[in-house]
Amino acid sequence: MIKVAIFGFGTVGSGVAEVLDVNRAEIMKRTGMDIEVKYILDLRDFPGHKFESKVVHDVDIILNDPEVAICCETMGGKTFAYDYTKRALAAGKSVCSSNKELVEAYGPELIELAKAHECSYLFEASEGGGIPIIRNINQCLTADKIESIMGILNGTTNYMLTKMDREGADYAEVLKEAQDMGYAEQNPAADVEGHDAGRKIAILASLACGKTVPYQSLYVEGITCITSMDFKYAAKLGMSIKLIGQCRIEGEQVFAMVSPCLIKNTHPLYMVNDVFNGVLVHGNMLGDALFYGAGAGKLPTASAVCADVIALAGSLGEHIPCKWAQEQAILAPHEAQKHTFFVRMKQTGRDEAVSLFGATEYIELEGQSEECAFVTAEMTEQDFAQRYAKLSGAISRIRMA
Amino acid sequence: MIKVAIFGFGTVGSGVAEVLDVNRAEIMKRTGMDIEVKYILDLRDFPGHKFESKVVHDVDIILNDPEVAICCETMGGKTFAYDYTKRALAAGKSVCSSNKELVEAYGPELIELAKAHECSYLFEASEGGGIPIIRNINQCLTADKIESIMGILNGTTNYMLTKMDREGADYAEVLKEAQDMGYAEQNPAADVEGHDAGRKIAILASLACGKTVPYQSLYVEGITCITSMDFKYAAKLGMSIKLIGQCRIEGEQVFAMVSPCLIKNTHPLYMVNDVFNGVLVHGNMLGDALFYGAGAGKLPTASAVCADVIALAGSLGEHIPCKWAQEQAILAPHEAQKHTFFVRMKQTGRDEAVSLFGATEYIELEGQSEECAFVTAEMTEQDFAQRYAKLSGAISRIRMA
Numbered sequence: 001m002i003k004v005a006i007f008g009f010g011t012v013g014s015g016v017a018e019v020l021d022v023n024r025a026e027i028m029k030r031t032g033m034d035i036e037v038k039y040i041l042d043l044r045d046f047p048g049h050k051f052e053s054k055v056v057h058d059v060d061i062i063l064n065d066p067e068v069a070i071c072c073e074t075m076g077g078k079t080f081a082y083d084y085t086k087r088a089l090a091a092g093k094s095v096c097s098s099n100k101e102l103v104e105a106y107g108p109e110l111i112e113l114a115k116a117h118e119c120s121y122l123f124e125a126s127e128g129g130g131i132p133i134i135r136n137i138n139q140c141l142t143a144d145k146i147e148s149i150m151g152i153l154n155g156t157t158n159y160m161l162t163k164m165d166r167e168g169a170d171y172a173e174v175l176k177e178a179q180d181m182g183y184a185e186q187n188p189a190a191d192v193e194g195h196d197a198g199r200k201i202a203i204l205a206s207l208a209c210g211k212t213v214p215y216q217s218l219y220v221e222g223i224t225c226i227t228s229m230d231f232k233y234a235a236k237l238g239m240s241i242k243l244i245g246q247c248r249i250e251g252e253q254v255f256a257m258v259s260p261c262l263i264k265n266t267h268p269l270y271m272v273n274d275v276f277n278g279v280l281v282h283g284n285m286l287g288d289a290l291f292y293g294a295g296a297g298k299l300p301t302a303s304a305v306c307a308d309v310i311a312l313a314g315s316l317g318e319h320i321p322c323k324w325a326q327e328q329a330i331l332a333p334h335e336a337q338k339h340t341f342f343v344r345m346k347q348t349g350r351d352e353a354v355s356l357f358g359a360t361e362y363i364e365l366e367g368q369s370e371e372c373a374f375v376t377a378e379m380t381e382q383d384f385a386q387r388y389a390k391l392s393g394a395i396s397r398i399r400m401a
Numbered sequence: 402m403i404k405v406a407i408f409g410f411g412t413v414g415s416g417v418a419e420v421l422d423v424n425r426a427e428i429m430k431r432t433g434m435d436i437e438v439k440y441i442l443d444l445r446d447f448p449g450h451k452f453e454s455k456v457v458h459d460v461d462i463i464l465n466d467p468e469v470a471i472c473c474e475t476m477g478g479k480t481f482a483y484d485y486t487k488r489a490l491a492a493g494k495s496v497c498s499s500n501k502e503l504v505e506a507y508g509p510e511l512i513e514l515a516k517a518h519e520c521s522y523l524f525e526a527s528e529g530g531g532i533p534i535i536r537n538i539n540q541c542l543t544a545d546k547i548e549s550i551m552g553i554l555n556g557t558t559n560y561m562l563t564k565m566d567r568e569g570a571d572y573a574e575v576l577k578e579a580q581d582m583g584y585a586e587q588n589p590a591a592d593v594e595g596h597d598a599g600r601k602i603a604i605l606a607s608l609a610c611g612k613t614v615p616y617q618s619l620y621v622e623g624i625t626c627i628t629s630m631d632f633k634y635a636a637k638l639g640m641s642i643k644l645i646g647q648c649r650i651e652g653e654q655v656f657a658m659v660s661p662c663l664i665k666n667t668h669p670l671y672m673v674n675d676v677f678n679g680v681l682v683h684g685n686m687l688g689d690a691l692f693y694g695a696g697a698g699k700l701p702t703a704s705a706v707c708a709d710v711i712a713l714a715g716s717l718g719e720h721i722p723c724k725w726a727q728e729q730a731i732l733a734p735h736e737a738q739k740h741t742f743f744v745r746m747k748q749t750g751r752d753e754a755v756s757l758f759g760a761t762e763y764i765e766l767e768g769q770s771e772e773c774a775f776v777t778a779e780m781t782e783q784d785f786a787q788r789y790a791k792l793s794g795a796i797s798r799i800r801m802a
Binding site for chain 2 (some may be wrong): 019022026027029031032130141142143144210266270271273278283288289290291292293295302303309323
């Protein structure tokens with residue numbers, strides 16, 4: 001029997017306990033392994049709870065128990081989670097984590113530490129809950145050179161944008177609704193300003209190139225400026241608007257960023273709606289492959305943690321390798337990234353649009369006689385920004401995927 | 402260095418040689434393993450070909466060479482492929498296969514044989530070329546009880562149906578075009594009559610339940626009766642028509658079948674178009690996860706074979722387990738499967754439709770005054786068949802997904 005400890009009995013941690021409990025027989029049947037939760041580390045007590053007897057308050061009880069082979073870090077944060085993870089790995093206990101902040105900040109260091117102690121550090125659940133994207137990159141698409149990744153990586157903003165698209169609702173309105181339903185935090189910045197998606201694409205880009213793509217160096221733009229009017233234009237173009245994290249590897253250079261993008265209704269990511277996430281990976285031999293699943297939620301996220309637990313249980317005493325070096329990747333400057341841009345402007349700016357962008361076709365909305373829009377040719381961010389700054393009638397711009 | 406032999410230098414086999422050659426440095430970088438093709442087994446010579454010197458005509462050269470650790474069976478067929486695979490496994494060489502016929506017919510026996518000789522039998526490429534669905538079921542979704550699988554599993558028919566949908570073209574027309582473009586065989590039966598999709602869902606259902614779901618016992622209906630008129634109705638319903646393989650596991654019973662289905666434009670499989678395949682897996686904790694990729698093609702299929710080669714190379718001397726017993730699964734009778742049905746009939750049959758199906762709402766197409774259609778409530782296949790047989794004005798019926 002393989003004994004597991006859970007660090008943190010919040011939403012994900014309690015989900016992990018539930019999945020391992022409910023599916024214990026099924027896991028045994030499918031993998032031949034009997035896995036049991038021995039300890040749950042939390043500051044709180046849980047009187048009357050089914051797992052009350054497993055709760056401990058002192059991490060040393062877990063770290064000093066040689067029976068515990070695997071720890072699930074579902075605490076979040078970077079202080080205690082970092083400390084406990086390092087101590088568990090140093091004690092030769094494998095760790096799996098749902099904590100994207102920790103993974104993004106210390107992933108390669110923790111992988112190194114695991115390797116030195118002949119155990120492993122896995123973090124499937126740090127990306128979208130229900131998509132086994134990390135295992136797919138590391139273990140399934142191994143014969144390919146991964147050339148690009150493009151994904152809808154944040155469930156909260158995707159829920160909001162889907163609602164804006166379907167109902168013509170405004171940003172403030174859907175944000176409030178998302179908060180009321182518990183999909184968005186009271187302080188929604190991490191989601192709506194794109195930081196969560198930024199951390200996720202940083203992790204994926206790092207795995208794709210094998211070096212570290214630091215989240216802090218990425219250009220990240222959120223959805224706070226997207227309006228219901230933007231969606232009207234999108235509909236007219238047969239498109240929707242999604243928050244897209246993308247990276248592209250060209251030789252030694254990595255291009256990576258997060259921004260809202262207009263996306264055509266024939267694009268595989270177009271149908272990724274509500275709280276679902278989707279990641280499109282392009283391999284040099286495989287071509288496009290898409291992975292789609294629940295972007296968040298207690299049980300899908302817990303299922304991902306538990307799949308890690310099972311992988312760890314099947315590899316006790318050895319290190320599951322993960323190519324992610326601490327060395328920084330060479331990040332292409334944001335200014336050099338190329339896109340086509342959708343630009344809204346006042347009708348009075350048409351002459352300028354012609355001279356600056358060579359715009360010839362304009363999109364107009366019924367009942368909106370004062371403004372129009374056009375789509376640029378592909379150009380660098382720098383080139384675009386310089387011309388756009390001179391467009392006096394400019395209202396807003398969105399990149400096109 | 403790890404030495405590989407390829408059985409059969411056709412489309413897939415030559416793709417495997419190419420992927421291992423072109424991506425050799427990348428594979429080394431990502432996995433730390435140097436993998437080289439030592440032999441290519443084929444009856445033909447390939448004078449002047451880059452790999453000419455590797456070609457051998459006698460399988461014993463490969464089987465007797467202790468340096469060869471892995472064989473890729475990309476021959477197809479069940480006679481020589483079966484014999485060579487068994488002999489390779491018995492010699493302790495791991496085998497990976499793109500041969501769905503062989504896998505469907507002898508999968509569990511070959512897995513058993515591999516286990517007995519401390520090597521492995523993998524077959525990722527026997528399903529849709531570019532989707533790592535088998536590895537996902539066996540290694541990524543391990544914490545879940547898989548409750549159902551639903552997939553577009555055949556690229557040829559999906560290409561044809563997509564064309565019929567987009568262009569209003571007729572079946573015979575798109576079949577000819579698919580044949581001219583090399584997507585469909587001159588004898589297209591295996592694709593258009595659903596047998597290829599049937600073998601694939603049989604393999605997926607077997608992996609999901611751990612026992613053998615024999616393809617011969619499945620109800621399989623192809624796309625030969627689908628017309629451009631059906632697509633007009635589908636469009637009116639906001640739907641398309643796809644060839645769907647599906648299985649559902651309820652307790653000890655497995656429901657599995659292949660048939661064309663109407664599918665709503667909000668369904669994740671709706672956007673799986675052209676030669677792409679998509680598989681939707683439902684886990685009891687994870688919920689829905691979708692895997693999407695190229696359904697066929699030399700390089701995507703070869704990429705899947707090579708991912709198997711890499712997995713085998715990383716596990717030399719041990720058996721990679723796969724839960725697929727020779728014991729037959731309990732297959733629910735086709736008659737007990739439940740669906741809603743879309744029924745086309747002559748306008749004159751309305752009274753019968755009311756009394757047989759309680760039909761109240763009818764779908765009519767402009768310019769088609771003689772016929773109409775309706776959608777039934779959910780009912781068993783048997784129940785539907787009995788009533789439908791009595792509907793004298795009946796034209797055709799399609800299941801709804």
